[in-house]
Amino acid sequence: METMTLSKPIETDANGYLKDPNQWTPELAHEIANSLHITLTDKHFEVLNWLRTKHAEGVALSIRKVGNSGIVDIKQFYQLFPGGPLKNAAKIAGIPKPVSCI
Amino acid sequence: MKDLLILGAGTAGTMMANKLIRHLNKKEWKITIVDKDENHYYQPGFLFVPFGIYQPHEIVKKKSEFIPAGAHFILDEVKNILGEENKVELKSGKVLTYDILIIATGVEPVPEETEGLKGDLWYKDIFDFYSFEGAVKLSEKLRTWEGGKLVIQLNESIIKCPVAPLEFTFLADSFFQERGMRDKVNITYVTPLSGAFTKPKATAMLNGLLEEKQVSVVPDFYVQHVDNERKVLVSYDEREVPFDLLVTVPVNKGDRMIAASELGDDDGLNFVPTDKHTLQSKKFANMFVIGDATNVPASKAGSVAHFEADILLENILHYIKGEPLRAQFDGHSNCFIETGHGKAALIDFNYTTEPLPGKFPIPVVGPMELLKVNRLNHYGKLMFRWVYWHMLLTGIKLPVPTHMSMAGKVTA
Numbered sequence: 001m002e003t004m005t006l007s008k009p010i011e012t013d014a015n016g017y018l019k020d021p022n023q024w025t026p027e028l029a030h031e032i033a034n035s036l037h038i039t040l041t042d043k044h045f046e047v048l049n050w051l052r053t054k055h056a057e058g059v060a061l062s063i064r065k066v067g068n069s070g071i072v073d074i075k076q077f078y079q080l081f082p083g084g085p086l087k088n089a090a091k092i093a094g095i096p097k098p099v100s101c102i
Numbered sequence: 103m104k105d106l107l108i109l110g111a112g113t114a115g116t117m118m119a120n121k122l123i124r125h126l127n128k129k130e131w132k133i134t135i136v137d138k139d140e141n142h143y144y145q146p147g148f149l150f151v152p153f154g155i156y157q158p159h160e161i162v163k164k165k166s167e168f169i170p171a172g173a174h175f176i177l178d179e180v181k182n183i184l185g186e187e188n189k190v191e192l193k194s195g196k197v198l199t200y201d202i203l204i205i206a207t208g209v210e211p212v213p214e215e216t217e218g219l220k221g222d223l224w225y226k227d228i229f230d231f232y233s234f235e236g237a238v239k240l241s242e243k244l245r246t247w248e249g250g251k252l253v254i255q256l257n258e259s260i261i262k263c264p265v266a267p268l269e270f271t272f273l274a275d276s277f278f279q280e281r282g283m284r285d286k287v288n289i290t291y292v293t294p295l296s297g298a299f300t301k302p303k304a305t306a307m308l309n310g311l312l313e314e315k316q317v318s319v320v321p322d323f324y325v326q327h328v329d330n331e332r333k334v335l336v337s338y339d340e341r342e343v344p345f346d347l348l349v350t351v352p353v354n355k356g357d358r359m360i361a362a363s364e365l366g367d368d369d370g371l372n373f374v375p376t377d378k379h380t381l382q383s384k385k386f387a388n389m390f391v392i393g394d395a396t397n398v399p400a401s402k403a404g405s406v407a408h409f410e411a412d413i414l415l416e417n418i419l420h421y422i423k424g425e426p427l428r429a430q431f432d433g434h435s436n437c438f439i440e441t442g443h444g445k446a447a448l449i450d451f452n453y454t455t456e457p458l459p460g461k462f463p464i465p466v467v468g469p470m471e472l473l474k475v476n477r478l479n480h481y482g483k484l485m486f487r488w489v490y491w492h493m494l495l496t497g498i499k500l501p502v503p504t505h506m507s508m509a510g511k512v513t514a
Contacts, residue, residue, distance in 0.1 A: 014302060057375070058377070058378035058398060058399060059367065059375075059397050059398075059399065060260050060373075060397060060398065060399040060400075061399075062258050062259050062260045062371075063258070063259070063294060063324055064215070064258055064260075064353060064369075064371065065260075065367075065369035065371060066369075068368075068369040068370040068371065069368070069369055070368070074324070074326075074338055075326075075338060078324075078338045078339055082339065083322060083339075084296060084321075084322040085324075086259075086294075087295075087296055087322070097296070097300070098259060098295065098300075099295070099300035099301055100259060100264040100265075100295055100299075100300045100301075101264050101265060101301075101401045101403075101435060101437075101449070101451065101457070102264075102265060102268075102299055102300070102301055102304035102308065102439070102449055102457055
């Protein structure tokens with residue numbers, strides 16, 4: 001079982017994604033973001049909260065859906081979470097890694 | 103007399119009509135099903151058409167052949183659902199009322215969502231194979247193509263049949279090898295996800311296929327636009343992938359009448375907010391959603407619709423009796439993955455269990471191997487076309503459990 005070496009031990013999967021979204025706190029988000037060299041602003045948290053809400057509702061998430069959320073467009077989403085925006089934002093939001101079926 | 107109305111006579115809608123007709127009292131319930139297209143396409147066959155493995159005529163039949171006697175089939179387009187009034191407006195002007203509504207209108211590829219995708223090169227050097235027309239046009243192209251950079255690319259991660267692009271890639275490798283021109287073709291797979299495989303066990307078992315077939319993978323690539331002049335894909339973070347022949351999977355959206363009816367999720371992709379376990383709409387108690395049309399985090403695939411159909415039948419019967427909706431969908435999905443050269447792999451998973459290796463028990467036929475590439479799985483895939491037309495659509499129970507079973511699976 002993997003754990004994250006953060007201020008308190010949190011159970012994660014092999015890729016560093018939280019096993020239980022309920023263990024997430026804004027402080028934890030800052031720590032995960034730091035490890036990805038991202039400094040979180042209010043705008044980041046708006047996106048993170050939207051992702052967490054949608055995930056709790058049982059919704060499948062995608063980059064385009066975030067781009068149509070009314071919070072950021074896709075370009076801004078990339079600027080906030082460079083590299084792979086959805087996979088990085090999901091990690092910071094404490095929700096599972098976006099995956100395909102295999 | 104009460105009305106049960108089904109919108110969409112594709113895989114999910116047709117199965118529901120066939121299941122419900124056997125369970126609802128004909129003196130009490132009238133079943134009506136509406137679709138704008140008279141043809142039923144065997145969609146798993148779209149994958150095989152470009153390579154000439156299936157001929158186009160082999161994957162089309164008339165929808166009316168599969169609508170059960172006693173159900174009313176209306177060939178018309180749905181314009182609007184008026185959920186508050188329990189009414190549906192059709193393009194012809196006709197208005198239908200319902201006591202229970204099932205939305206089974208699926209998804210459609212929308213190339214217009216990506217700038218430059220449906221431009222000058224559309225159906226010249228850029229093709230989709232998720233539509234009958236695209237699959238047929240691509241088969242014509244492949245017959246005369248002399249080689250170069252073949253790029254298979256996904257515009258989004260939420261697409262119908264997420265393994266089909268990978269299967270296309272493997273079949274393309276076989277196809278060009280058989281034509282003696284594999285050395286003239288460079289194959290690149292471009293995905294917005296973190297890799298061609300994203301789940302740990304599947305990655306461990308199948309990732310070697312990509313190297314074996316000399317396919318390069320470009321991960322985390324989300325296309326912003328297609329430059330038709332230079333023939334390159336440009337991502338949102340300004341990376342580029344050049345192509346000579348682009349096989350693309352456009353963004354998938356739900357039916358546009360979902361938006362017109364204000365029933366879509368707030369992200370504008372026209373998927374209907376649905377309880378992922380009961381399949382009831384989150385907005386109206388007498389509205390249910392099945393198959394690709396939902397926003398649940400299951401694969402958009404026929405096998406999912408098939409397992410959902412068993413759950414939905416049960417829950418509709420509960421709903422009619424005023425009982426709690428006890429049947430719970432677990433996200434079960436099951437599919438064969440063509441890997442080329444007459445072989446295939448098989449996967450079986452749900453919301454919480456990733457595809458695992460091991461055996462998949464099937465009565466009479468015997469166990470099939472999971473996450474393993476072999477000939478038997480390929481024959482299973484080919485045989486499935488017969489099963490689809492003769493058993494699945496007509497609602498005959500297949501010897502596969504509705505809920506995913508751990509029997510035979512290896513977890514360690």
